[in-house]
Amino acid sequence: DAGVIQSPRHEVTEMGQEVTLRCKPISGHNSLFWYRQTMMRGLELLIYFNNNVPIDDSGMPEDRFSAKMPNASFSTLKIQPSEPRDSAVYFCASSISRGIGQPQHFGDGTRLSIL
Amino acid sequence: DAKTTQPPSMDCAEGRAANLPCNHSTISGNEYVYWYRQIHSQGPQYIIHGLKNNETNEMASLIITEDRKSSTLILPHATLRDTAVYYCIVPHTGANSKLTFGKGITLSVRP
Numbered sequence: 001d002a003g004v005i006q007s008p009r010h011e012v013t014e015m016g017q018e019v020t021l022r023c024k025p026i027s028g029h030n031s032l033f034w035y036r037q038t039m040m041r042g043l044e045l046l047i048y049f050n051n052n053v054p055i056d057d058s059g060m061p062e063d064r065f066s067a068k069m070p071n072a073s074f075s076t077l078k079i080q081p082s083e084p085r086d087s088a089v090y091f092c093a094s095s096i097s098r099g100i101g102q103p104q105h106f107g108d109g110t111r112l113s114i115l
Numbered sequence: 116d117a118k119t120t121q122p123p124s125m126d127c128a129e130g131r132a133a134n135l136p137c138n139h140s141t142i143s144g145n146e147y148v149y150w151y152r153q154i155h156s157q158g159p160q161y162i163i164h165g166l167k168n169n170e171t172n173e174m175a176s177l178i179i180t181e182d183r184k185s186s187t188l189i190l191p192h193a194t195l196r197d198t199a200v201y202y203c204i205v206p207h208t209g210a211n212s213k214l215t216f217g218k219g220i221t222l223s224v225r226p
Contacts, residue, residue, distance in 0.1 A: 004158075033214075043159070043216035056213065091158050103149070104214060106158030 002026070004107035006092050012113045018080040021110045024073055025094030033093040033104060034067055034077050043091070049075065082114045119203045119217060126223040133190040135220055137203030140184040146207065148179060149214070150188045152199040159202070159216070162188065193224045 005024040013019055025032050033048040047057040052069045060067070064083070069075040079086055089111050093104040120138040127133040139148060149164040163170055163177045165186070170177045176189040190197055202219040 042218060043153075045213055045215070048213065093158070103161035103164065104159075105161065109158050 004092055004094050004105055006090075006107035006110050008110060009108065010111045010113075012115065013082060014115050015083055016081045017114075018078065019082045019086075019112060019114075021077040021090050021092075021112070023075045023077070023092030023107060025075070025092070026105055027073070029094035029096050029105070030072065031095045031097060031102075031104075032069060032075050033095075034075070035091040035093065035106075036088045037091065037109075038088045046077070084114045087112055087114045119205055121201075121203055121217070121220040123218065124221040124223070126225055127193050129195055129224050129226050130192055133193040133197065133222055133224070135188040135190075135201050135203075135222060136185065137188070138185045139203070139205045142183050142205050144183075146205050148177065148183075148186050149204045149206065150175070150177065150201060151204065151214075151216075152197075152201045153219070154196075154199040162201075190222075193222075195224050195226065198222060198224045 004026055007022045031050050034046040035043055036046055037043045044059055046059045047067045048055055049069045052072060065079055067077045089109045091106050091109045093106040095102045095104045118141055147164050147166050150162040151159045152162055153159045162174050163172055165177045165179055167179060167183060177186060179186045200219040200221050202216050204214050206214055
């Protein structure tokens, strides 16, 4: 079975550029989560969707970050303009529902470096 | 999330059981205990979860104390591939199921 698919796996770009990260959740899953991991802050939740609707974006660091989920099989996380402090590994995860007892399945992440 | 406390690291010999402890003394009656792990350069991986009864699956066993204030994840026969950071998480029940990852415990399996 295909797991959560993220692209690209690696992204290196200069500060000020727009960055778009992509995620395809597991088919049939109706919750999608975006996380960011850095050495300093660990793994932190940025935003999550349920049935394509953003439920909680309190973890989004600032207005430069935006996330969309136009349909059940695709989501994007966009950073515009990017800054060096945005360098991190970004993970997408999906689960079958947002109720209790449902594990989240993570992708392999996008390693983002902003120069 | 209910606060969880894990030691920073531990090691065990390959083939032996690895017992990873977690304290969650402020857990509420309807909150589950989840365990995830993260192998280097990979995304977190779900291992197991439980409410009050002990649970077992193909990866591990979860032992929850009767007062639910602590739990132990058991990897019965650790292999080198089990070297990872293991996270014990108790998310709030209710309107969302956000996971808050702490620092976890780094398990090193030695040959």
